[in-house]
Amino acid sequence: MARRHRHSHQQYIEGQDEQHLRQLTLIRDLQDAVANGELWVAYQPKMDCRTGTVTQCEALMRWRHPSLGFVPPDEFIGLAERSGSIRMLSQWLLEHVCAQLETWQRQGHYLSVAINLSASDVVDQRLALRLAELFERYQLAPESLSIEVTESAVMQDVDAAMGTLLELHRLGIRIAIDDYGTGYSSLAQIKRLPVDALKIDKSFVQAIDTQKDDLTIVRSTIEMGHSLGLEVVAEGVESRTSADLLSTLGCDYLQGYWLAKPMGSEQLTEWLDSFTP
Numbered sequence: 631m632a633r634r635h636r637h638s639h640q641q642y643i644e645g646q647d648e649q650h651l652r653q654l655t656l657i658r659d660l661q662d663a664v665a666n667g668e669l670w671v672a673y674q675p676k677m678d679c680r681t682g683t684v685t686q687c688e689a690l691m692r693w694r695h696p697s698l699g700f701v702p703p704d705e706f707i708g709l710a711e712r713s714g715s716i717r718m719l720s721q722w723l724l725e726h727v728c729a730q731l732e733t734w735q736r737q738g739h740y741l742s743v744a745i746n747l748s749a750s751d752v753v754d755q756r757l758a759l760r761l762a763e764l765f766e767r768y769q770l771a772p773e774s775l776s777i778e779v780t781e782s783a784v785m786q787d788v789d790a791a792m793g794t795l796l797e798l799h800r801l802g803i804r805i806a807i808d809d810y811g812t813g814y815s816s817l818a819q820i821k822r823l824p825v826d827a828l829k830i831d832k833s834f835v836q837a838i839d840t841q842k843d844d845l846t847i848v849r850s851t852i853e854m855g856h857s858l859g860l861e862v863v864a865e866g867v868e869s870r871t872s873a874d875l876l877s878t879l880g881c882d883y884l885q886g887y888w889l890a891k892p893m894g895s896e897q898l899t900e901w902l903d904s905f906t907p
C-alpha cells in the first residue's frame with residue numbers, strides 16, 4: 631500500500647516536471663515562432679441574426695510548434711502573457727490581419743475582423759498610434775477592425791486600459807467585452823468603459839437549447855445589454871435550435887460551430903462565396 635502510494639506520488643512529481651518542461655520549452659520557442667513562420671490566423675464568421683448575412687468574423691491565433699505540433703491558444707496565450715511576449719504576438723497579428731483585410735477588400739469582401747487583446751495590449755500606450763499607421767498603410771477604414779477584451783484584462787489597470795480604449799474608440803474602432811458573464815463586474819461598471827457590444831460567454835450559450843436556467847440568463851443579458859444601448863453577440867452557438875432561440879430573443883450576432891468553425895483565410899473566402907443566408 632505504502633509502496634504504491636509512493637509510486638503514484640513519484641509519477642505525480644514526474645508529471646509536474648514534464649508539464650513544467652513543456653511550459654519552459656513553449657515560452658522559449660514562442661520567441662522565434664513569428665520569425666519561423668509558425669503562426670497563422672483562423673477566422674470564425676459571425677452572423678447578423680436579423681439579416682442572416684455574414685459581415686464580421688473573429689481572428690483566432692494558431693501555433694504549430696515544429697516538434698510539439700498544434701498548441702492551443704488557451705495554453706500559449708497565457709504563457710505569452712506571463713513571459714512578456716504577448717505584445718510581439720499581438721503586433722504580428724494586427725499586421726497580418728490588416729494585410730488580409732486589404733486582400734479581402736480587393737476581392738470585394740467587405741468583412742470586419744475582431745481581434746482579441748490581452749491585458750498588456752490594452753495598457754500599451756502606443757497601440758492606437760500603431761493601428762492608425764496600419765490603417766493608413768493598408769488603406770483600411772477603422773470600422774473594418776474591432777476588438778474583444780475581457781473585463782478581467784481591463785480591470786487589471788482600469789485607468790491605463792480606459793486611456794487606450796478611448797483612443798481606439800476615437801479612431802472609430804468598435805469594442806466588445808468578451809466572455810461576458812464570467813467576471814465580477816456589473817453592467818453599470820462596464821458601461822463606464824467605451825464599450826459597444828457584449829459577447830455572452832459560450833458557457834451560458836452552449837446549452838440554451840436544453841437548459842432553462844441558461845436560457846433565462848441569456849435572455850436577461852440580451853435585454854439589459856440592449857437597454858444600455860449595447861449590441862449583444864452570442865458565442866458557442868452549436869445547434870440550429872439555439873440559433874433560432876437567440877434570433878427570437880433579439881440577439882444581434884451569433885457565432886459558433888453551428889454556423890462555422892474557425893478556418894484559414896482562403897477557406898473562409900470560399901465559405902463566404904458559397905454562403906447563402
Ligand code: C2E
Pocket residue numbers: 674689690691692702703704707723746747748778808809832865866867868885886887888892
Ligand atoms: P475566445 O476569445 O473566447 O474565443 C472563442 C473560443 O471558442 C475559440 O477557441 C473558438 O474556436 C471557440 N469556439 C467557437 N465556437 C465554438 C462553439 O460553438 N463551441 C465551442 N465549444 N467552442 C467554440 P480558441 O480558438 O481555442 O481560442 C481560445 C482562447 O484563446 C480565446 O477565447 C482567446 O481568449 C484566446 N485567443 C485566441 N487567439 C488570440 C489572440 O490572437 N490574442 C489573444 N490575446 N487571445 C487569443
Ligand code: CA
Pocket residue numbers: 688746778808
Ligand atoms: Ca474573443
Ligand code: CA
Pocket residue numbers: 808809829831832865
Ligand atoms: Ca469569448
Ligand code: CA
Pocket residue numbers: 809
Ligand atoms: Ca476566452
